[in-house]
Amino acid sequence: xxxxxxxxxxxxxxxxxxxxxxxxxxxxxxxxxxxxxxxxxxxxxxxxxxxxxxxxxxxxxxxxxxxxxxxxxxxxxxxxxxxxxxxxxxxxxxxxxxxxxxxxxxxxxxxxxxxxxxxxxxxxxxxxxxxxxxxxxxxxxxxxxxxxxxxxxxxxxxxxxxxxxxxxxxxxxxxxxxxxxxxxxxxxxxxxxxxxxxxxxxxxxxxxxxxxxxxxxxxxxxxxxxxxxxxxxxxxxxxxxxxxxxxxxxxxxxxxxxxxxxxxxxxxxxxxxxxxxxxxxxxxxxxxxxxxxxx
Amino acid sequence: xxxxxxxxxxxxxxxxxxxxxxxxxxxxxxxxxxxxxxxxxxxxxxxxxxxxxxxxxxxxxxxxxxxxxxxxxxxxxxxxxxxxxxxxxxxxxxxxxxxxxxxxxxxxxxxxxxxxxxxxxxxxxxxxxxxxxxxxxxxxxxxxxxxxxxxxxxxxxxxxxxxxxxxxxxxxxxxxxxxxxxxxxxxxxxxxxxxxxxxxxxxxxxxxxxxxxxxxxxxxxxxxxxxxxxxxxxxxxxxxxxxxxxxxxxxxxxxxxxxxxxxxxxxxxxxxxxxxxxxxxxxxxxxxxxxxxxx
Numbered sequence: 001x002x003x004x005x006x007x008x009x010x011x012x013x014x015x016x017x018x019x020x021x022x023x024x025x026x027x028x029x030x031x032x033x034x035x036x037x038x039x040x041x042x043x044x045x046x047x048x049x050x051x052x053x054x055x056x057x058x059x060x061x062x063x064x065x066x067x068x069x070x071x072x073x074x075x076x077x078x079x080x081x082x083x084x085x086x087x088x089x090x091x092x093x094x095x096x097x098x099x100x101x102x103x104x105x106x107x108x109x110x111x112x113x114x115x116x117x118x119x120x121x122x123x124x125x126x127x128x129x130x131x132x133x134x135x136x137x138x139x140x141x142x143x144x145x146x147x148x149x150x151x152x153x154x155x156x157x158x159x160x161x162x163x164x165x166x167x168x169x170x171x172x173x174x175x176x177x178x179x180x181x182x183x184x185x186x187x188x189x190x191x192x193x194x195x196x197x198x199x200x201x202x203x204x205x206x207x208x209x210x211x212x213x214x215x216x217x218x219x220x221x222x223x224x225x226x227x228x229x230x231x232x233x234x235x236x237x238x239x240x241x242x243x244x245x246x247x248x249x250x251x252x253x254x255x256x257x258x259x260x261x262x263x264x265x266x267x268x269x270x271x272x273x274x275x276x277x278x279x280x281x282x283x284x285x286x287x288x289x290x291x292x293x294x295x
Numbered sequence: 296x297x298x299x300x301x302x303x304x305x306x307x308x309x310x311x312x313x314x315x316x317x318x319x320x321x322x323x324x325x326x327x328x329x330x331x332x333x334x335x336x337x338x339x340x341x342x343x344x345x346x347x348x349x350x351x352x353x354x355x356x357x358x359x360x361x362x363x364x365x366x367x368x369x370x371x372x373x374x375x376x377x378x379x380x381x382x383x384x385x386x387x388x389x390x391x392x393x394x395x396x397x398x399x400x401x402x403x404x405x406x407x408x409x410x411x412x413x414x415x416x417x418x419x420x421x422x423x424x425x426x427x428x429x430x431x432x433x434x435x436x437x438x439x440x441x442x443x444x445x446x447x448x449x450x451x452x453x454x455x456x457x458x459x460x461x462x463x464x465x466x467x468x469x470x471x472x473x474x475x476x477x478x479x480x481x482x483x484x485x486x487x488x489x490x491x492x493x494x495x496x497x498x499x500x501x502x503x504x505x506x507x508x509x510x511x512x513x514x515x516x517x518x519x520x521x522x523x524x525x526x527x528x529x530x531x532x533x534x535x536x537x538x539x540x541x542x543x544x545x546x547x548x549x550x551x552x553x554x555x556x557x558x559x560x561x562x563x564x565x566x567x568x569x570x571x572x573x574x575x576x577x578x579x580x581x582x583x584x585x586x587x588x589x590x
Contacts, residue, residue, distance in 0.1 A: 003386045005412055011393045012379070018406035020376065029408035031375060033428065034331040040408060042378040042424055046415035080326060081313060083337040085380065085422035091298045098306045111313035113324035113335060117300055120341035120418050127380035127411070127422035129337055133328065 022141060025216055027071040027200055028132075030139045037134035039077035043067045047123035056172065057093045058100030059180040060126070065104035067203065068130035069184035070247040074201040075139050076193025077132030079108055079186065084115035085127035108184060136193035140251075142216035145198040149252040151221055151267040152259055154188055157206050157248060158232030158240025178231065182247045188261045192251055195260060199251035204244040205291020207277060207284060210267075213250065214276035222278040223267035244292045317436060320511055322366040322495055323427075325434045332429035334372035338362045342418035351467065352388045353395030354475040355421070360399035362498065363425035364479035365542040369496040370434050371488025372427030374403055374481065379410035380422035403479060431488035435546075437511035440493040444547040446516055446562040447554055449483055452501050452543060453527030453535025473526065477542045483556045487546055490555060494546035499539040500586020502572060502579060505562075508545065509571035517573040518562035536574075539587045 009024060016024045020031035029040040043064065047053055051060045065082065072079055082105065088094060105112055110130065145151075163179030172180075185201075192199060198217050202209045206228065214221040223241075230240040252269055253259060275283040277290070284290060304319060311319045315326035324335040338359065342348055346355045360377065367374055377400070383389060400407055405425065440446075458474030467475075480496075487494060493512050497504045501523065509516040518536075525535040547564055548554060570578040572585070579585060 005383055005414075007386060008381070008383060008389045008393070008412060011390065012396075012407060012410075015393070015397050015400060016407045016409075018376065018408060021406065021408045024407075024409060029376070029378065031408065031426070033333070033375070034329045036329040036331070038328070038333075038426070040376075040378055040424075040426065042380050042410045042422070044380045044382075044411045044413045044422070046382065046413045049413060049415050080328070081315065081324070081335075083324065083335055083424055084307070085337055085339045086303070087339075087341065087420065088300055088303060091302060094303045095306065098303070098310070101307075102310050105310060111316065112307060112311045112319075113313060113316045113326065114311075114319060115307075115337045116339045116422070117303060118339045118341045118344060118420070119300075120344050120420060123415050125382065125413070125415060125420045127337070127339070129335075129378055129424040131326075131333070131335065131426075 026141050027074045037137055037139060039072055039075045039132040039134055039139065041068050041071040042127060042129045044125060044127045046125040047121065057096040061097045061100030062104045062181050064126055064128045065101065065108060066182045066184045066247065068128050069108045069186060070201040070203065072130055072132040073184050073186045073189035074199050074249060075134065076136050076189045078135050078190065079110035080131045080133055081111045081113035083113055083129040086115065086117045087120050087124040087126060088117055089124055108186065135190045140193050140196050140199040142198055142200050142213045145213060145217035145219050145252040145269045147219055147269055147271045148255055149197050149269040150255055150265050151223065151269060152251050152253060152263045152265050154185055154249045154261065154263045156229040156231035157202065157246045158230040158236065158243060160245035161240060161243035162232050179245060182245060184247055185249050188249055191260045192249065195253055195257055196251040197254065199249060202246055202248045202250050205242045207241050208291025209250060211277045211290055218272050220270045220273045220276055220278060221267060222270050225280050227264065227266045229264050242289065242291050321436050322369045332432055332434060334367055334370045334427040334429055334434065336363050336366035337422060337424045339420060339422045341420040342416065352391040356392045356395030357399040357476050359421055359423045360396065360403060361477045361479045361542065363423050364403045364405065364481060365496040365498065367425055367427040368479050368481045368484035369494050369544060371429065371431050371484045373430050373485065374405035375426045375428055376406045376408035378408055378424040381410065381412045382415050382419040382421065383412055384419055403481065430485045435488050435491050435494040437493055437495050437508045440508060440512035440514050440547040440564045442514055442564055442566045443550055444492050444564040445550055445560045446518065446564060447546050447548060447558045447560050449480055449544045449556065449558045451524040451526035452497065452541045453525040453531065453538060455540035456535060456538035457527050474540060477540060479542055480544050483544055486555045487544065490548060490552055491546040492549065494544060497541055497543045497545050500537045502536050503586025504545060506572045506585055513567050515565045515568045515571055515573060516562060517565055520575050522559065522561045524559050537584065537586050
């Protein structure tokens, strides 16, 4: 019997029968409204789980916004605004949070529309809801990859892993920036939306997220590990492919389609076999640890 | 210098310059999109602050949905769906939460569209974002009450107070139901939207929320305390007017307008004087404690 997060999400899925929910198996909800299509996502960050308790709250605010914007990017959406759920801390930390929020909302051109505050914690926790609108319909999903498609990624993985290690060692310089201040590839997502057969953002680790794309599309994905761009020492290639937090876009294109943004082909889509993911032709070792769960 | 929640909200207000944010001074954000108008709200519930740690999680889920639906009701909105931010607990509590969520979403006809889960806590905290669409434009706000208008309320206050005391004493019968399972007056809000000059839901206490409406409308509100319907012993009238969690709709109508829903007139709107609120002709005693803050 399932327990914990898989059981909970399974029971929520039984409630999420509206087609806009996409079976809770996508990065966002996709809701037609009048002549527009809304793209909706909500991400949480919890002290000690998604960030270090002594981290600069400006970075926490940035990342909370960026992770939601990355979900919108995976749908090719244009941000309309955000709602914030905020658990108050001390005044100095709250001020840093607002400073980082301001920077992020300006960067992603997403206005603050509302939200709620509460006392409580530790651990403090925060939630952000991002609202966007589709720039192309049909809106890309994780389902849709076809055998014969090429698998692409917009940039390297492993940068957040190296950045996290730098931050844990006390380095708040650019060395830790990829972990503290990830970007969200909104413009790339919009440029890709009309071309991709499937798309998602890589938040929990390339191998885990590629497996999810394979399941959603009912295909097998074959990755050539040597082709995966990494922002980490070569000796750590395997780890880099399993670490999350880099927020690249992972997508499939028909073989004849030229990729309209800078990106790297890292594998192919093949008919569904016994394994959803092949790494250099074989099922990955340690296949229960392809990425980060419960984050 | 301000600190804590007022300071934080003040600094957020400086970011919330988009007109849809309504200066963070309303129950919801109101965002025009294509030929529709979106109504957006986000409310949090934190263990030990918004609910008792040993409370049935089905009731917590219900209330989380109901408080958000009440915000939509105050705008005359029709729910389109919700996004949930959920901090996992033990399996039995999670299952009760899902059961209550199911009941509430069915009752309010609001589909679950998406969200996020995390580990973390205690305290556990939850966030819900409700998305609705306007059924009438302009969408009612807290601003708009005019001198000469009549102040109305849809039903009694104080029921949640009595219910909370029953629950603290271990009574999980109907006696505690008004606190555990508040309703949200969506149909009333939709019927009222085209008639009201101002409207809000009473979440933090009648006197506090009436003061907010007075500030937003730049008027003074004069309440006749004897006319306020209460669901509590007469000896506790004063407390009932300061307790929150009843989720009635509080609204103003021009004197010549017949009220289209069952409701009680409890006061009048007069030109802005030195006090935003008069209770039986005088500034309320203990005016720093007109309701619940930080909830």
